[in-house]
Amino acid sequence: MGKVLMKGNEVIAEAAVHAGCKYYFGYPITPQSELVAYMAKRLPEVGGLFLQAESEVAAINMVYGAASAGVRVMTSSSSPGVSLKQEGISYLVGAELPAVIINVMRGGPGLGSIQPSQSDYFQATKGGGHGDYQIPVFAPATLQEIVDLMQDAFDIADRYRTPVYILGDGMLGQMMEPVEFTERKAAELPPKDWATTGTRGDGGPKITNSLRLDPDDLEKHNNHLQEKYSKIKENEVRFENYLTEDADYIVVAYGTVSRIAKNAIKKAREKGIKVGMIRPISLWPFPEKPFYETRENVKAYLTVEMSAGQMVEDVRLAVNGYKPVHFYGRTGGMVPSQEDILAEIIKMAGGDQ
Structure with a gap:
């Protein structure tokens, strides 16, 4: 078939x-x-x-x-x-x-x-x-x-x-x-x-x-x-690392939002911002390993969700205070756009690029 x-x-x-x-x-x-x-x-x-x-x-x-x-x-x-x-x-x-x-x-x-x-x-x-x-x-x-x-x-x-x-x-x-x-x-x-x-x-x-x-x-x-x-x-932990090897910043997203985030990450890299993504596939058990492996080297994390901020709590627990964890969310059925996420990445990276 x-x-x-x-x-x-x-x-x-x-x-x-x-x-x-x-x-x-x-x-x-x-x-x-x-x-x-x-x-x-x-x-x-x-x-x-x-x-x-x-x-x-x-x-x-x-x-x-x-x-x-x-x-x-x-x-x-x-x-x-x-x-x-x-x-x-x-x-x-x-x-x-x-x-x-x-x-x-x-x-x-x-x-x-x-x-x-x-x-x-x-x-x-x-x-x-x-x-x-x-x-x-x-x-x-x-x-x-x-x-x-x-x-x-x-x-x-x-x-x-x-x-x-x-x-x-x-x-x-x-x-x-x-x-x-x-x-x-x-x-x-x-x-x-x-x-x-x-x-x-x-x-x-x-x-x-x-x-x-x-x-x-x-x-x-x-x-x-x-x-x-x-x-x-x-x-039974499952996750995807996307362009995290050289990343200064990391976006965390799951489900359909992660697809939108990937496009924003590509645009950010075109602007010279080294950003990658950790995509949890198993939400429980939550994939802590990729955060342990990146938190020494990256400057900050950005969690993007279609909520008021829920997965961000697990991200903060995994990062354990080593680096800042920012959040961007849309609620009520609103979907974050590529432009929205790109603007948040630029803000996290310290300003206009």
Whole structure:
């Protein structure tokens, strides 16, 4: 299969099918409704099951049920809908159930707008629901990267028995680009001997549950989860360095904003400003290594986001006071332009060039 021109939301759906997802439960909300419609048509073609739930709350609990049976399952929504799913996501974490959750972010708070945003970063990377937990979060910048990351997302979910986020935005969901779906060698994953598939001579009934009334038992479980998160931090960090080798200044951006930032960086270099970019691909675990490797030599960092400033906190923690960390953000569905970012780079570098 060669390259095909597709819309972002449909790429997400088809990539999930290629990754072995045959079960989808969701509810339409702009700007990801095409993903729901695509799954409704596509999953029956591969022997799968699509079900439009009566609400986002119902959808995430259906995901819990399917994940308990050991199948590859996905749900998707946009910002307000993901907020409704948070209790169920915490239940998935507590029961250690693998699933993939898509958030095509829109402007908020509240119902906000249907325009692209990155203001759900805190929600995704800091847990989002109740309890001490983390979820791996991946932020693709191109539609082809969605294809590549989707297989990783399902594999990581199964390997660590955890939900995994794919965090996009309205631009990524609505844009069209050529993509190629290639078959990948199946990853070596642990058996799902915990799945609730009935008693078939394999040791008796299985139970999935997040309720632990004994405090000693719950603390042991939480310690186990923290050990799991340490392994994820060690093994699943992803990032891109762009022109950082000789950079005096570094822009930090993720998702679609990083694409705009690359063009601004090219313009800045034409003006003689040596600037590069660190692009986090895994938002959690956050890629601290490229900051450790650059903070001695660069003069300053500039974090650019479609938010009032959320990822910038993780950037400041990684830089740890070694150099200044500046911030530029647009909110409410406004997208920073190449000219906006270039002006901020020039300001960071000390004036007009």
